[in-house]
Amino acid sequence: MENLAICQSCGMPLDSxxxxxxxxxxxxxxxxxxxxxxxxxxxxxxxxLEDMRSNVQKQMKKLEHHEYAIQKAINILPGLNRWKKS
Incomplete structure (x- = not known):
């Protein structure tokens, strides 16, 4: 599996x-x-970080992502570079 780069603030794939x-x-x-x-x-x-969690959840729900995927995305946020410092 290819190691996909993701945004170190919101977790969005940087696939392009x-x-x-x-x-x-x-x-x-x-x-x-x-x-x-x-x-x-x-x-x-x-x-x-709390604002970002809320924003990611809202955007993913708008895109009709499955709840499991939304929770997985929210759970990785604290480990991203932007939030490690806070």
Whole structure:
């Protein structure tokens, strides 16, 4: 199985260049998605882990993901780089 890169803020797969956020120099980020990171900064810098859990749950429900997948996604959040420090 291929080791898939995921956003280190929300856990979204970074499976295409289009999904990746951008650094200050315009380069694509290999660490964060376009929904979390733009121009070298977090789009919502004051967001905390609980806010992200709520946001991921809401977005995945909107996309009609199975509850098991939603819980799995929420459970990985604390281990992602953005949240390890907090």
């Amino acid at each position: 260049e289009e999904a990746k956020g951008t650094e200050k120099d315009g380069q694509k980020s290999n660490e964060y998605c376009k929904y979390c990171y733009e121009n070298g900064e977090f789009i919502h810098p004051k967001m905390n």
